[in-house]
Amino acid sequence: MDVKKRAEIITKWINDYCSKMDPQPGALVIGISGGVDSSVVSTLCAETGRKTIVLSMPIKQKVDQHSLSIKHSEWLKSKYKNVEYNMIDLNKTFEDFTNSMKKFEHEHGFANSRSRLRMVTLYQVAAANSGIVVGTGNKVEDFGVGFYTKYGDGGVDIAPIADCSKTEVWELATYLGISKDIIDADPTDGLWDDGRTDVNQLGMTYQELEAAMSSKKDKNYEKYMQIRKKNLHKMEPIPVCKFKKK
Numbered sequence: 617m618d619v620k621k622r623a624e625i626i627t628k629w630i631n632d633y634c635s636k637m638d639p640q641p642g643a644l645v646i647g648i649s650g651g652v653d654s655s656v657v658s659t660l661c662a663e664t665g666r667k668t669i670v671l672s673m674p675i676k677q678k679v680d681q682h683s684l685s686i687k688h689s690e691w692l693k694s695k696y697k698n699v700e701y702n703m704i705d706l707n708k709t710f711e712d713f714t715n716s717m718k719k720f721e722h723e724h725g726f727a728n729s730r731s732r733l734r735m736v737t738l739y740q741v742a743a744a745n746s747g748i749v750v751g752t753g754n755k756v757e758d759f760g761v762g763f764y765t766k767y768g769d770g771g772v773d774i775a776p777i778a779d780c781s782k783t784e785v786w787e788l789a790t791y792l793g794i795s796k797d798i799i800d801a802d803p804t805d806g807l808w809d810d811g812r813t814d815v816n817q818l819g820m821t822y823q824e825l826e827a828a829m830s831s832k833k834d835k836n837y838e839k840y841m842q843i844r845k846k847n848l849h850k851m852e853p854i855p856v857c858k859f860k861k862k
Contacts, residue, residue, distance in 0.1 A: 619791045622784065626776050627663045633774055634666060634748075643667040643700075643747030647734055649806055650684030652789050652798055653752040657776055658688070659792045661750055662696040669741060672703045673734045675710045678811050684798050691795065702741070706733055727807040748773040755781050756822055760829050761840070762847025763805075763818060782822035818843060 634640050644661040648654045648670045661668045670692060672685040689701040710733060714726060738749045751772030757763045758778045777785055782803070789799045803814040803822065815821055820828070820836060820843070828840035 619784075619787045622780070623660065623663070623788055623791060626660050626780075630661060630750075630774070630776055631664045631666070634664075637748075639746070641666075641746060641748045643669050643742070643745040644750050645669045645671070645738055645742040645745065645747045646750045646752065647671050647673055647738055648685050648688055650681045650686075650688060650798060651752075651801065651803060651806075652785055652794070653754055653777065653803075655688050655794045655798050656785050656788045656792065657750055657752045658692060658699075659794060660776060660788075662692055662699050665698055667698055667700065667745070667747075668692075668696070669700045669702065669745060669747065671738065671741060672701075673706050673737055674703070675706045675730045675733065676809060677806060680801075681804070681806050684795070684801060687795060688798060704737055704741075706737065709733065727805075730807045731805070742773075751775040751778070753778055754785050755779055756825050756829065759851065760825055761818060761843045762850035763814065781826050783826060 630644070634644075644664070644666055646654060646658045646661060646668070648658050649672075658668065658670045670689055672682065672689065674682050674685075686703075689699075692699045693701055710730060713729065713733070714721075717726075735749075741747070742749050749772045751774065753772075753775055754777050758775065777788075780788070786799060804811065805814065805817075818825070820839060824836050825840060828834045828836040831837065834840075
């Protein structure tokens with residue numbers, strides 16, 4: 617599909633969804649990390665003409681990641697009059713949380729808690745503005761390998777690019793005029809002190825994952841399936857204990 621058409625479809629979909637809500641949301645709220653996914657989503661939201669609130673929520677953030685987030689927010693504000701930017705420093709909040717969890721220290725748990733703390737923040741801002749939280753997960757993350765403890769994606773109301781591959785997200789970013797620094801940056805969830813990238817964690821590039829998702833004959837298919845199997849619990853319905861009706 618032509619990238620211009622794809623962008624138009626997503627923008628219209630967001631607007632149509634909001635139009636059907638009663639009442640209609642007062643704002644679209646997005647967490648921006650300096651990554652390409654959140655940059656694309658926030659731009660598409662701004663394209664709707666609706667009030668768009670973007671949040672940077674640093675938690676022990678690497679300088680280069682945070683600077684790209686600020687750079688994108690400044691670009692958005694200069695281009696769209698309907699964009700509001702807020703930087704909410706969650707470092708102290710997270711520090712207090714980790715100190716209270718000394719008895720339950722767990723590196724992976726703390727990494728996920730960063731995302732969930734951002735989720736709570738996004739929903740608080742959305743509530744204060746009668747808004748909705750817009751997700752930034754793409755097709756590979758959301759339906760391929762379940763890799764979506766992303767920047768603020770602990771929970772969302774709508775997911776505009778969940779049917780877009782990472783390659784398609786990069787194409788959208790180029791079409792929308794998003795900074796090349798953001799497009800070229802190594803994808804990362806920004807949840808680890810050592811700054812590990814998505815490739816470090818997954819063991820495969822997004823291009824390799826997309827190829828494996830598309831064909832069982834792909835050389836990396838088995839590796840992809842191993843990653844997917846570990847995260848299936850995120851992609852399947854919540855297990856419910858059901859009782860037989862008499």
